[in-house]
Amino acid sequence: xxxxxxxxxxRLTAFDILLMVFFCLLMVITVYPxxxxxxxxxxxxxxxxxxxxxxxPSEITFSSYAFVLKQGKIIHPMITTVIITCMGTVFxxxxxxxxxxxxxxxxxxxxxITSVVVLxxxxxxxxIPRYLLYRDLKLLNNIWVYVLPALVNTYYMIxxxxxxASFPHEMEEAARIDGAGEYGIYFRIxxxxxxxxxxxxxxxxxxxxxxxxxxxxxxxTNYDLKTLQDYLYLMISNVGSESNNAIGTSxxxxxxxxxxxxxxxxxxxxxxxxxxxxxQKYFTKxxxxxxxxx
Amino acid sequence: MTSVAKRGPAKRLWREIWRNRCIYSFVIPGVIFYFxxxxxxxxxxxxxxxDFRVTRPLQKCAWAGFKYFQELFTSVGFRTALVxxxxxxxxxxxxxxxxxxxxxxxxxxxxxSAFKRVTQxxxxxxxxxxxxIISSILLNFTSVYGGMFNQIRALMGLKPYTFLAQKSLxxxxxxxxxxxxxxGYGAIxxxxxxxxxDPQLYEAAEIDGANRFQRMWHISLAGIKETIVVMxxxxxxxxxxxxxxxxxxxxxxxxxxxxxxxxxxxxxMGISNNRFSYAxxxxxxxxxxxxxxLFSTDRFAKRIGERGLF
Numbered sequence: 001x002x003x004x005x006x007x008x009x010x011r012l013t014a015f016d017i018l019l020m021v022f023f024c025l026l027m028v029i030t031v032y033p034x035x036x037x038x039x040x041x042x043x044x045x046x047x048x049x050x051x052x053x054x055x056x057p058s059e060i061t062f063s064s065y066a067f068v069l070k071q072g073k074i075i076h077p078m079i080t081t082v083i084i085t086c087m088g089t090v091f092x093x094x095x096x097x098x099x100x101x102x103x104x105x106x107x108x109x110x111x112x113i114t115s116v117v118v119l120x121x122x123x124x125x126x127x128i129p130r131y132l133l134y135r136d137l138k139l140l141n142n143i144w145v146y147v148l149p150a151l152v153n154t155y156y157m158i159x160x161x162x163x164x165a166s167f168p169h170e171m172e173e174a175a176r177i178d179g180a181g182e183y184g185i186y187f188r189i190x191x192x193x194x195x196x197x198x199x200x201x202x203x204x205x206x207x208x209x210x211x212x213x214x215x216x217x218x219x220x221t222n223y224d225l226k227t228l229q230d231y232l233y234l235m236i237s238n239v240g241s242e243s244n245n246a247i248g249t250s251x252x253x254x255x256x257x258x259x260x261x262x263x264x265x266x267x268x269x270x271x272x273x274x275x276x277x278x279x280q281k282y283f284t285k286x287x288x289x290x291x292x293x294x
Numbered sequence: 295m296t297s298v299a300k301r302g303p304a305k306r307l308w309r310e311i312w313r314n315r316c317i318y319s320f321v322i323p324g325v326i327f328y329f330x331x332x333x334x335x336x337x338x339x340x341x342x343x344x345d346f347r348v349t350r351p352l353q354k355c356a357w358a359g360f361k362y363f364q365e366l367f368t369s370v371g372f373r374t375a376l377v378x379x380x381x382x383x384x385x386x387x388x389x390x391x392x393x394x395x396x397x398x399x400x401x402x403x404x405x406x407s408a409f410k411r412v413t414q415x416x417x418x419x420x421x422x423x424x425x426x427i428i429s430s431i432l433l434n435f436t437s438v439y440g441g442m443f444n445q446i447r448a449l450m451g452l453k454p455y456t457f458l459a460q461k462s463l464x465x466x467x468x469x470x471x472x473x474x475x476x477x478g479y480g481a482i483x484x485x486x487x488x489x490x491x492d493p494q495l496y497e498a499a500e501i502d503g504a505n506r507f508q509r510m511w512h513i514s515l516a517g518i519k520e521t522i523v524v525m526x527x528x529x530x531x532x533x534x535x536x537x538x539x540x541x542x543x544x545x546x547x548x549x550x551x552x553x554x555x556x557x558x559x560x561x562x563m564g565i566s567n568n569r570f571s572y573a574x575x576x577x578x579x580x581x582x583x584x585x586x587x588l589f590s591t592d593r594f595a596k597r598i599g600e601r602g603l604f
Contacts, residue, residue: 019400023404099320102324127564129336133330211424213543232426232430265430
């Protein structure tokens with residue numbers, strides 16, 4: 001079975017072996033930091049300080065997580081992030097797809113709208129003008145600041161538009177003859193038949209919302225409405241000076257031990273790791289790339 | 295007569311619009327969104343030319359001309375941020391731009407498809423993790439208290455070292471962490487381009503006696519040249535963007551002089567210090583230079599016979 005006719009598989013040269021060793025090394029470098037975090041968050045502080053490279057926990061303890069939850073500072077950012085991830089993904093997917101369907105058609109003015117939309121990918125007003133706009137719209141320190149300005153994602157819209165435009169025309173015509181309106185065609189035929197593309201865009205959108213950081217830094221000062229990533233930043237940057245490491249307080253800021261920080265980091269990564277197997281399935285289809293050039 | 299002739303096409307256009315009214319109902323909400331959140335903010339860019347007061351509406355603020363731009367170009371902080379942005383992006387252009395190309399070429403040479411798939415899956419992962427998490431991990435590794443790097447130094451009999459607080463190391467850390475995070479995912483686009491190369495080319499080259507490196511160079515690399523040019527134009531076009539979340543989450547007061555980029559500068563001046571007009575002037579300068587860079591690289595690419603972007 002190993003004997004294929006393909007002559008690239010004929011023999012394994014030293015170069016092939018070297019290449020595989022090289023990539024194994026890269027994989028270790030890529031995975032180890034995540035593993036380090038996980039193990040570090042599951043062991044006691046004493047064990048953490050004794051070990052250099054964290055390969056396996058000798059005794060698992062959830063005390064770091066218990067501390068994080070008991071201290072409770074993570075709760076509000078966590079709730080905020082979960083809400084914007086769920087709500088934002090649904091809204092963004094709905095709006096992006098809705099507009100993409102219209103954009104996949106030809107009508108008077110379609111070329112103008114397309115070029116304006118593409119132009120906005122390159123022309124950005126910047127952080128301060130947006131700050132003033134959000135101030136006028138009462139979006140500062142408002143949970144909607146994470147969702148409203150991100151309702152339509154240009155990049156994903158172009159991907160979905162390409163998908164909808166390549167949709168078999170006969171099917172729509174047949175439905176139209178049967179008396180279906182544009183909405184009927186969109187909701188009953190186009191959406192159900194484009195579930196893979198919508199799932200891909202949905203997953204990428206969800207990951208994007210979960211990782212929301214800059215919006216929180218720029219436009220939200222109310223601690224309860226900050227996102228998990230910003231919370232993590234505020235927590236780790238408290239100890240930028242590395243002056244003290246014990247659990248305690250220095251001045252007004254609470255100083256956390258390395259274990260606690262790792263536990264927080266793991267909490268912020270876990271959802272990404274959970275959806276990742278589903279996200280990566282779509283890479284091979286090249287669905288996310290290619291489309292931009294078209 | 296003329297009015298009828300004029301009304302003809304107008305009427306036809308109107309009929310065409312009416313016929314597509316359903317499609318407009320799909321597009322118009324989106325157009326309103328683009329107008330409010332992407333186009334309307336451009337109007338606020340004028341505050342760079344006004345004396346903006348937070349308490350006053352925009353129209354009531356006095357015009358200031360180029361006062362804030364003059365202040366900008368004479369201030370040391372802005373010059374530092376500009377130099378840092380260009381330097382960091384220059385290093386990233388040299389190291390982080392070619393890395394995904396190299397990785398794609400090497401991944402393309404892997405023989406066992408199962409091994410290749412697993413490798414890709416793992417190497418793409420860091421892209422989906424935010425910069426804050428990566429800087430949290432980096433802070434942990436380099437911590438003076440039980441951080442892995444310093445424990446290894448201790449084993450070698452060296453003193454603990456604050457890696458992230460060293461001016462000489464900060465830019466290297468930015469480049470290295472960017473390499474770690476984005477090289478794998480960046481290879482996807484080149485791998486997709488490699489897939490579209492006709493396999494017969496490789497077979498023909500092999501029959502003609504080309505060795506593996508010659509095939510990689512003359513077929514693989516030549517086949518993805520167009521993609522490389524497009525990515526290079528986009529990369530040069532973003533030379534002015536600082537990668538806010540990376541720099542901001544890794545920066546501390548000790549490395550400010552080598553790490554402060556235009557993005558962090560605008561944020562600090564505008565939102566933290568409430569100097570909106572001044573910060574906006576920096577933002578406009580940034581946007582204009584970025585646009586010039588993008589269009590001139592595109593023009594240059596066309597001049598040397600590539601397809602370019604626009």
